Amino acid sequence: MSPDQVIAHLKKHVLFQGCTDAFLNDLAEKAVLQRLSKGQVLFLQHDEAKRFFLVLKGWIKLYRETLDGAQAIVDVVPSGQMFGEAPLFLDHTSSFGAEATDVSEVISLPLQPLEAELKKNPAFALEMLKHMAQRQQNQERELEHRDLQTAPQRIGCFILRLAKQDAEGSVTLHLPYDKNLVAQRLGMQPETFSRALSKLKKATNMEVKGSTIRLESLQTLAEFCCAGCSSTFPCGDLTSK
């Protein structure tokens, strides 16, 4: 991949939109395109972190793992989003592992020029603060939902957030990855997920065939899920997609 192509991808991410050419060139020069097969590990938790990543294709699972192999999913990162920059602000070791859940492509970028730019460019540092604050707010919501939403509500919320928030009438959606991974993403055992999905379908007249979901209206689903949430629908942190 040419440096120009890397820069074009970077400029699609809000964090890099106001950046200087010099900085973007510096990043792009040392960028590497990595193609990953399904299940391929990109790095492990506790690894020394020297690079961060922008997803171009597929899904990257970020996870934390105990010695006996139990995994908690931190995030499943879609194309267009980045991960792996936080170690720059901590002890330069990664607090999670990263693994492709499907055939994926990522651009691997060096952390060093990112750090140098943050040190001299306060406008860029402020963009990075916005980026991290957004992620922090997402985690707060996630923790809230673990406490206050039922399992069917949590699955419903996951689905609701896939939709164009102002869609009217009946809506067809597609699960972005397989149900086992959705269950794991939501911190549920597969059996719990299965039972909760049945309840959700009954409560909201939702139809599910494979990965395709059909809803009579988003509003019905929102009424069901958002009763267990401190925010109101449409979700403030989602722009109209």
Added chain:
Amino acid sequence: MSPDQVIAHLKKHVLFQGCTDAFLNDLAEKAVLQRLSKGQVLFLQHDEAKRFFLVLKGWIKLYRETLDGAQAIVDVVPSGQMFGEAPLFLDHTSSFGAEATDVSEVISLPLQPLEAELKKNPAFALEMLKHMAQRQQNQERELEHRDLQTAPQRIGCFILRLAKQDAEGSVTLHLPYDKNLVAQRLGMQPETFSRALSKLKKATNMEVKGSTIRLESLQTLAEFCCAGCSSTFPCGDLTSK
């Protein structure tokens, strides 16, 4: 409280240790000491945020609340720590409410000079990024523990993190606030907490009298809890207290 006293308190927080006198004076000039009674609300979720806070005494509960009054605790902030700066990087509304869980004192500080300083001082912005990354890592750990630790392990982990991490032999600790709030902090119903605490006591020979906890050794407790965690004891994010 005089501006000099405010500055002395600010300088105890790592975020403000490298700051210029001009900036600290600016913050201190508009600082207000607020005394709160037990249960007093400082601000509500969704309020417009114009100030941030440094806790001097007591405990401030940060929480998110659904329309029907169910609460999820985001954090319980001890003295010496700050909260309420994140809205600066989002939409200037607070993503949680704040309430004193005991007689408390906070210094209320204006967000505007903080924003101005971040815009012109990249070294300060980098300190703020470190501060937020640390908080993000704490939330990741919290989400991991919800997925992977049992209820007794989670209570044990809460207690373990109160201790001086390199303490040897038998250890006496004090719960920082009442058991109901600890339960709520951990996202547990009081009955679940009660049952889990009994199991924890049996499994680790822990004695609990009121808010006083006696352990034969930290190591026994760590062996019990850390089996359900992706990190190892002593906890990397805690300095030796």
